[in-house]
Amino acid sequence: MIAVLGAGAIGCFVGGTWALAGRDVTLIGRPGVLDPIAEAGLRLSGGPEGRTDMLTSLTPEPLSKADLVVVAVKATALPGAIADLRAHLTPGTPIVTLMNGISPPSLIAAALPGVTVLPGMVPFNVVRRGPNHWHKASAGEVIVRDHPATRGLPAVRQVSDMAPVAWGKLLLNLNNAVNALSGLGLHAQLSDRACRGILADAITEALGVLHAAGITPAKVGALPAHRIPQMLRTPDWFFNTVGLRLQGIDRSARSSMADDLAAGRPTEVDFLNGEIVSLAATYGLPAPLNAALTSLVHEVEQTPRAIPAAEIRARADRQG
Ligand SMILES: NC(=O)C1=CN([C@@H]2O[C@H](COP(=O)(O)OP(=O)(O)OC[C@H]3O[C@@H](n4cnc5c(N)ncnc54)[C@H](OP(=O)(O)O)[C@@H]3O)[C@@H](O)[C@H]2O)C=CC1
Ligand SMILES: CC(C)(CO)C(=O)C(=O)O
DSSP, rough: EEEEESHHHHHHHHHHHHHTTTOEEEEEOOOHHHHHHHOOOOEEEEOOOOEEEOOOEESSGGGGGEEEEEOSSSSGGGGHHHHHHHHHHOOOOOEEEEEEESSSHHHHHHHTTTTOOOEEOOOOOOEEEETEEEOOOSSSHHHEEHHHHHHHTTTTTEEEHHHHHHHHHHHHHHHHHHHHHTTTTTHHHHOOHHHHHHHHHHHHHHHHHHHHHTTHHHHHHHHEEEHHOOOOOOTTHHIIIIHHHHHHHOOOOOEEEEEEEHHHHHHHHHHOOOOOOOHHTTOOOOOOHHHHHHHHHHHHHOOOOOOOOHOOOHHHHHHH
């Protein structure tokens, strides 16, 4: 049995994909997500299409019966997830992480010595379209570290080294802050050249930091990492026809950070833009734009409001 700890957008969509393909999956999560699924089954669209009955649990006990555990909580919820794993994981059961950011797999591994932690990466966006309905709203396939426990998982690609993949995904996730601050959906935000300019500059800043650190990010979306800023800086008439189509972003997509702000939850910004700021500091480099994005997101967590591109620039100039 596969237990998914943290059934939300990613846990329901990926766990549901595997259940639709015939795997035995139990979703562990909160009543607001799981009660409608327990009542009416789980419905998926945008990738695999269909409805499946699912086993659900509002408590972590099923972890003890799992052959494989998938952790799909937000990074801010890791302390609680780790406490559940510590209390219920059967020794020898491997863990796959499906979380953004670089540090979550090592945080879990450090907290649970002896446990095999296999990093995974989800490149696509998932939105909730109804109480029990989860929709894949952009392109891509799940990648996980190759291991006997992950071989044969449906709709998953295995690779031996996940570090470049995680860094490649982090570059795309620098947009989570820009998207969340814009107050717009992903399609509308990326259609806006001023927003794209901020993102292009944040990625360029991050690429400089990764270069100094000797890190080569993998290609995660349609383009190699070093070509992304160039594509983002193209005029609207080009980007809005070619660029948006390459990523397959539909109009309902919105970043997971925007979801958190809308729900009044703390965001993962320290694990995304904040990761670049910390790495830059290690190498004595400035990262004023990612620092500005990080601090603005923390402000908006306290006092919700949309922040225009010009204000983000002004803050970066002050932090630089
Ligand atoms: N949403 C997306 O499109 C994408 C998300 N990601 C990444 O995937 C990861 C998961 O994100 P996402 O699916 O959006 O998150 P969600 O917030 O949608 O889902 C996580 C769920 O897990 C619950 N949860 C937290 N801790 C526990 C626990 N100890 N036991 C049971 N349930 C728990 C949360 O409840 P509560 O709110 O009460 O904490 C929430 O309902 C993140 O790292 C995100 O960045 C990656 C690609 C795309
Ligand atoms: C898929 C993507 C990049 C969409 O912003 C994401 O990872 C997220 O929302 O956290």
